[in-house]
Ligand SMILES: Nc1nc2c(ncn2[C@@H]2O[C@H](COP(=O)(O)OP(=O)(O)OP(=O)(O)O)[C@@H](O)[C@H]2O)c(=O)[nH]1
């Protein structure tokens with residue numbers, strides 16, 4: 255953290271402005287050297303947080319590099335917690351590169367991915383789960399994904415974790431006192447009290463874990479694959495959900511040859527939708543490859559829309575596909591209900607036992623609505639529907655919560671068996687540590703590096 259770092263903070267390409275961000279002890283000196291204000295102010299550059307108009311000038315050659323606005327912000331009340339300077343250049347590749355090179359020539363070093371946010375974390379301005387929320391916020395593809403990231407950035411998850419940890423810490427203090435000074439005149443902790451404290455932690459951790467499935471889907475998007483034999487209306491459904499004619503639709507079976515992926519938002523939830531080639535026996539080389547891809551997308555999907563043409567009788571092709579689907583991940587969509595129906599609902603239920611079945615007609619303008627509603631209810635299933643609850647969106651957090659739940663569970667069993675306090679204390683401590691890793695207390699450098707490697711440059 256001794257280096258002063260610099261990077262372009264805006265996306266690569268053309269735009270109104272592009273911003274160079276500098277952070278570290280040398281930020282003020284570097285800005286002073288490369289920036290010439292157009293107007294003399296009494297306080298000069300030292301005037302904190304004042305946006306100044308002027309030019310970036312190479313002091314050696316006296317060449318003007320760009321016409322800019324610049325600001326200096328004294329730490330610690332900055333994004334990184336350090337002294338920060340920002341230069342608003344013209345948003346082109348060349349002015350930004352030239353200005354950045356000059357900044358490097360005057361002593362800054364290139365920032366690594368996420369290094370500004372990493373410094374904010376290391377300087378204690380935000381905790382690790384808040385830092386992770388920053389990148390989720392940037393990558394959010396739909397409104398709800400953004401909302402949960404914003405909640406996390408503002409510390410909603412951190413506070414919940416701290417509350418559980420505080421409860422465990424109370425337990426640890428009581429346990430330690432009773433272990434270390436068993437003969438002293440102090441209040442003796444009862445197994446009942448330990449049990450109660452652990453139970454409370456277990457419930458809170460369980461609530462967070464229960465939200466993680468929904469949380470992940472909201473944050474990363476739910477992967478939905480439309481599967482079925484040829485000509486059942488898969489591409490028609492894709493187009494209806496996207497509200498544009500993205501995929502080719504014809505009455506010729508085998509129209510779609512390759513998988514098509516598009517992202518859309520249903521009520522603020524990102525959905526990554528894949529239309530696939532109809533699965534059937536074929537000798538066509540291209541179609542065969544397409545069908546392989548269809549099968550592959552079954553594996554990676556969170557939800558499979560298995561489409562069946564209601565106007566035709568179930569056949570071997572439908573049965574073959576059904577055999578390869580997991581019922582819990584499958585939603586059977588019987589399409590073409592506007593035509594005379596030849597399928598038998600009971601047959602279909604037998605086809606994929608336990609899978610939910612809906613009926614629709616894409617000949618109808620609102621045909622996709624029932625599909626949208628069902629996808630939504632899948633995402634928002636369970637107890638996580640209340641807007642107020644904290645959602646766990648991150649796989650790292652989920653894994654640590656599971657570890658903590660395991661330790662608390664073990665401690666509960668030991669308490670139940672009235673095992674020695676020393677042994678119980680080990681598990682309670684372990685749970686406390688696992689939860690601490692979520693907010694970045696007691697985490698190793700490798701984990702920190704991994705978290706920030708997901709970031710973009712300049713953030
Ligand atoms: N009557 C009626 N026709 C439909 C309905 N949905 C789709 N179709 C028609 O069915 C035919 C096949 O539709 P597609 O969407 O291309 O079917 P697909 O499943 O993508 O077919 P492949 O790409 O060949 O696997 C087209 O002529 C559609 O217009 C529906 O609900 N009712």
Ligand SMILES: [Mg+2]
Nearest residue numbers: 488489509510
């Ligand atoms: Mg198609």
